[in-house]
Amino acid sequence: MSTAQPMSTPALESSQSRKLGPVQRNTLVTGGLLGLLGLLGFLPFLLTDYDQYGFFRSGAQLFGIFTVSVVSSFLLLLFGGTMIAFVDSVKHSHKNTIFHGWILVGMGVAGTGMVNTAASFPTVSNWASNLLYLALGLLLLATGTRARVRQVREHGIF
16 A cells, blocks of 8 residues: 655645745735825825825825825835835845835934925925824834744744
8 A cells, every 4th residue: 555645736835935924924014005005195086185286295185184295105105016026035025124114214204304494305295294104114113123023933034
């Protein structure tokens, strides 16, 4: 009587090796969030004062709260897209999350410190938007760090 060994198929091996770890799942979720926010900034029916929608400076507001411009929406969409594009590698996923987190913190701090001045940061124009960038940046930094700790604890490698 022979014992049948399960056959290994490339599809089965591929699905097992494609399982995402904590760092990659975090990057996928936070990248998707940034991409979604960027996309929402381009949808006219969600913007108030759409006739004031501008490239750098804008009077248009997402949900009547967050000032958005073409540049700010494009940056968020770009950040989300690049994060999702590098989700295959654990190290690149983590580096992208932390890098984009620091950029968003910088955007929030720069905008908050210079609101309503001639030298105002081009992509931010009101306190709500600046605080949103700051909060998103801190969220990326916190979840990225937490995901790395979980990755090391669960898989022992990074």
